[in-house]
Amino acid sequence: MTTYTTSVLPQTNIHTLGSIQKIPDECYKRVQITTRRGEGVSFKNINIHSPELVELYENADFISNISKSIGLDLLVCPESDNHRVAIYRYNRDGDHVNWHYDKSFYEGDRVTVLIMVNDCDAEND
Numbered sequence: 001m002t003t004y005t006t007s008v009l010p011q012t013n014i015h016t017l018g019s020i021q022k023i024p025d026e027c028y029k030r031v032q033i034t035t036r037r038g039e040g041v042s043f044k045n046i047n048i049h050s051p052e053l054v055e056l057y058e059n060a061d062f063i064s065n066i067s068k069s070i071g072l073d074l075l076v077c078p079e080s081d082n083h084r085v086a087i088y089r090y091n092r093d094g095d096h097v098n099w100h101y102d103k104s105f106y107e108g109d110r111v112t113v114l115i116m117v118n119d120c121d122a123e124n125d
Helices: 010-021 045-051 049-055 060-070
Strands: 029-030 037-043 087-089
Touching: 010 049, 010 087
Parallel strands: none
Antiparallel strands: 029 037, 037 087
């Protein structure tokens, strides 16, 4: 596995990440499994409450930047995949994510792009 660290998010779309705040807390589902403990929001709820994030995921510049960074032509997942865009929140003591392989049912190579968003206001509380 190769890890790439680069800026692939188009500067004009950085503000889009702020739309995460529009997602109601009740959309976050708490999970505790071997590989992680935290909260997540499904594609369905993101699409309802923060469609800007889905638009970012489908943004041609965003996809192109990632493709260039890793040297692969990328496609987005179909809308029927409830994990095509997801938000995971790790904000309580003991929340974590461990090394694991994501299971998917697609043939060929798969790429997961993680964008870390840090709530700077929460650090000052």
